[in-house]
Amino acid sequence: xxxxxxxxDAMTREGATLDVPLVELVDRLLNRxxxxxxxxxxxxxxxxxxxxxLSVVVSSVDxxxxxxxxx
Amino acid sequence: MTLLLxxxxxxxxxxxxxxxxxxxxxxxAVAALASPWDKARIAGEPELLDHHRIIQxxxxxxxxxxxxxxxxxxxxxxxxxxxxxxxxxxxxQLARLGHRCELAITCAWRDKGVNxxxxxxxxxxxxxxxxxxxxxxxxxxxxxxxxxAIVARxxxxxxxxxxxxxxxxxxxxxxxxxxxxxxxxxxxxxxxxRLERLGAQLPDVTIVVQGPWAPYTFAVSE
Numbered sequence: 001x002x003x004x005x006x007x008x009d010a011m012t013r014e015g016a017t018l019d020v021p022l023v024e025l026v027d028r029l030l031n032r033x034x035x036x037x038x039x040x041x042x043x044x045x046x047x048x049x050x051x052x053x054l055s056v057v058v059s060s061v062d063x064x065x066x067x068x069x070x071x
Numbered sequence: 072m073t074l075l076l077x078x079x080x081x082x083x084x085x086x087x088x089x090x091x092x093x094x095x096x097x098x099x100a101v102a103a104l105a106s107p108w109d110k111a112r113i114a115g116e117p118e119l120l121d122h123h124r125i126i127q128x129x130x131x132x133x134x135x136x137x138x139x140x141x142x143x144x145x146x147x148x149x150x151x152x153x154x155x156x157x158x159x160x161x162x163x164q165l166a167r168l169g170h171r172c173e174l175a176i177t178c179a180w181r182d183k184g185v186n187x188x189x190x191x192x193x194x195x196x197x198x199x200x201x202x203x204x205x206x207x208x209x210x211x212x213x214x215x216x217x218x219x220a221i222v223a224r225x226x227x228x229x230x231x232x233x234x235x236x237x238x239x240x241x242x243x244x245x246x247x248x249x250x251x252x253x254x255x256x257x258x259x260x261x262x263x264x265r266l267e268r269l270g271a272q273l274p275d276v277t278i279v280v281q282g283p284w285a286p287y288t289f290a291v292s293e
Contacts, residue, residue: 020245021279024175027249028287029119033139034079034161036103036153 074105074150076142077125078285079161081169084133091128096150100162103154104129108143123284130285134169136161137285164290171235171253172283176266178221178248178276180214215240218247221276225250228265231258237288247276251288259283 074094080087085095085102093104106125112118119140126137144150154161194200218240229236229252238250254262263280270278 020179021281024177026119029123029140032287033137034290035139036142
C-alpha cells in the first residue's frame with residue numbers, strides 16, 4: 001500500500017478561496033467512500049496528513065467567513 | 072504501474088471508465104476502476120477535485136461505489152488481491168446503493184457573529200475570563216439546540232427512511248447542520264423544492280443542496 005504525500009501549502013493557500021459547500025465536498029472525498037484497507041493511506045508517522053490538510057482548509061474557510069465573505 | 076483507486080462497479084459495467092483513461096481490475100463480483108498514478112506526485116486540491124470529477128463521470132453512466140481519495144496500489148496484482156478480499160461486501164453495497172444518489176444538505180448560519188473567534192484580548196480579571204468562557208459555552212449550547220431543531224425540520228421534509236440520512240450538528244463554526252441524504256434521482260426535484268420552501272421559513276440559516284453525487288457517505292468499509 002503506497003502513500004500519497006499531500007501538498008499542504010497548496011491546500012492552505014487554495015483553501016482560502018473555498019466556501020462552505022466546497023468544504024462539504026472535500027470532507028466527503030477525504031473522509032468517506034470505500035477503502036480497500038483498514039489503514040489510513042495518507043499518513044506520516046501516524047499522523048493523518050489529509051485530515052490535517054482538511055482542517056487547514058476548514059480553518060481558512062471560517063476565517064474568510066469571519067471576514068464577511070458570503071457563504 | 073501504480074494505481075489510484077477511483078470507484079467500484081459491477082463487472083459488466085467495467086467499460087464505463089474506458090474513455091476516462093481508467094484501468095480495470097476485475098474480481099468475480101465487482102471490478103475496480105483506477106487511474107495510473109505517479110507515486111512521486113503530491114496531491115492537493117486539484118487532485119481531490121479531479122477525483123470527484125472522475126467518480127461523477129462514472130456515476131452518471133453506471134452504478135458505482137466511490138472510493139475515498141488516497142488508496143494507491145503499487146500494481147494491478149496488489150489491487151486485485153485487496154479487491155478479492157472485499158468483493159462480497161462491495162457487491163452487496165452496490166446492489167443496495169448503486170442506483171441511489173447522495174444529496175449534501177448544508178445549513179450555514181446566516182449570523183456572521185456565531186463565527187466570532189474567542190477573543191484574543193486578555194480578560195481584565197480572572198472573573199471576566201471565566202464569565203466570557205461561560206457565555207461562550209451557553210452560546211454553543213443554544214446553537215446546538217437550534218441545530219437539532221433544524222434537523223427535525225429537515226427530516227420531516229425529507230420524509231425518508233432514517234437509514235438513508237446521516238447528519239452532524241455544528242460540525243464547524245459556520246455550519247449548523249451537515250446532512251447527507253440517499254435518494255433516487257426521481258426524488259431530487261421534489262426534495263429540492265421542499266427544502267427551498269423550508270429555507271424560506273428559517274431566518275437564521277441558509278440551506279445549500281448539492282448533488283446528486285455518488286453515495287460517498289453511505290458507501291462504507293468495515
